[in-house]
Amino acid sequence: MLPISKMAAAVKPSATLAAGAKARVLKAEGKTIYDFSLGEPDFNTPAHICDAAHKAMQQGHTHYTPAGGLAELKSCVAKWYKRTYGIEFKPEQVIVSNGAKHSLHNALAAMVGPGDEVMIPTPYWVSYSDLVQMTGATYILVPTTEENGFKMTPVQFRSAITPRTRLVMLNSPSNPTGSVYTRAELEAIADICIEKQIGVISDEIYEQLVYGDAKATCFATLRPGLADLTITISGVSKSYAMTGWRIGWAIGPAHVVKAMDTVQSQETSCPSSVSQLATIAALEGDQACVGQMRAEFVKRRDLVVKRLNELPGIRCTMPDGAFYAFFNVSSWFGKTLAGRPITDSASFCAVALEVAHVNLVQGSAFGAEGYARLSFATSVEQINKGMDRLGALFRGEL
Numbered sequence: 001m002l003p004i005s006k007m008a009a010a011v012k013p014s015a016t017l018a019a020g021a022k023a024r025v026l027k028a029e030g031k032t033i034y035d036f037s038l039g040e041p042d043f044n045t046p047a048h049i050c051d052a053a054h055k056a057m058q059q060g061h062t063h064y065t066p067a068g069g070l071a072e073l074k075s076c077v078a079k080w081y082k083r084t085y086g087i088e089f090k091p092e093q094v095i096v097s098n099g100a101k102h103s104l105h106n107a108l109a110a111m112v113g114p115g116d117e118v119m120i121p122t123p124y125w126v127s128y129s130d131l132v133q134m135t136g137a138t139y140i141l142v143p144t145t146e147e148n149g150f151k152m153t154p155v156q157f158r159s160a161i162t163p164r165t166r167l168v169m170l171n172s173p174s175n176p177t178g179s180v181y182t183r184a185e186l187e188a189i190a191d192i193c194i195e196k197q198i199g200v201i202s203d204e205i206y207e208q209l210v211y212g213d214a215k216a217t218c219f220a221t222l223r224p225g226l227a228d229l230t231i232t233i234s235g236v237s238k239s240y241a242m243t244g245w246r247i248g249w250a251i252g253p254a255h256v257v258k259a260m261d262t263v264q265s266q267e268t269s270c271p272s273s274v275s276q277l278a279t280i281a282a283l284e285g286d287q288a289c290v291g292q293m294r295a296e297f298v299k300r301r302d303l304v305v306k307r308l309n310e311l312p313g314i315r316c317t318m319p320d321g322a323f324y325a326f327f328n329v330s331s332w333f334g335k336t337l338a339g340r341p342i343t344d345s346a347s348f349c350a351v352a353l354e355v356a357h358v359n360l361v362q363g364s365a366f367g368a369e370g371y372a373r374l375s376f377a378t379s380v381e382q383i384n385k386g387m388d389r390l391g392a393l394f395r396g397e398l
């Protein structure tokens, strides 16, 4: 029998992708499933971006590009940061990868290994811990609380630092909580990073999806010299409904980006040429599409939070960004639903799926027992139907 490496055996399948797969099985059995598990916009990629891809193919841009992406795209990304946040990055500080997840992987692979610790505030995006583990480094979870808006405090951060801490992974706006750190909150963390010389991977993939008064902050801009300690991660997947195009990027000190480029050249040669040209159209074209999607997400967020809070035993705080509601289900623990005991977030979500046909992701997958995540990247009609089904489940009607 062919062997399986220790590394591969230790990696867990993504809980969000697994939740999607479970729902697909029920759908194949002919059941109507209200699926709130997936982390991708339900909108199609805007037409002008697709047109740019057609044009790229017709013009013969169907070959390998430089490993870290086209020079044209790197300078377009750098210009986007200058326009959006006023920060100057040189093209050699930018690397384009096959999605933000790939950039995260390469950033970790370039910077840490066995003996190093990477701090991850919880709740965290499911992939972070596995991506750290794949490098041989150890991840240290720092639990945040609902009372603190699911944000790590400076005191928590400082007290979790050990002599082995190399990096902290920040994600604002957050998947799964939708929390957005204020500038002042991030400045307090930045000051500790500078004092202790801790590097930061700042995953800002949801930066264009913030609502109300919330503002996304580019961590690297917060203090002079902080860019030397920061790898900024982002991409087009979420803001431009381009999850399938697989383009993300990392921006950091040139020596780290160079190491990432070398890793990437041996892994994947380069990101898709056609997708790279489509990304230029996304970043430089009409931005009205982003505003339209954002407005739709606000409508859905308000509806979801209102409807969740109307359900017995459910408490949901208002997310300020991304497209997730992370709600407290712990008052159901120790009770039964549809005759089945609810002992944790996994058993809660299993009953929601199998009895109410509502697909959620258990909080434990994000390192936060007591909660469930609902993605509102789905239609108002689906949201209303799903909430009706959960209501019926809680009233004992299913």
Ligand SMILES: Cc1ncc(COP(=O)(O)O)c(C=O)c1O
Residues within 6 Å of the ligand: 039, 098, 099, 100, 101, 102, 125, 171, 174, 175, 203, 205, 235, 236, 237, 243, 247, 248
């Ligand atoms: C916090 C976070 N970072 C990164 C990613 C990955 O994005 P991409 O599709 O560009 O790889 C996701 C996708 O769900 C995410 O939620």
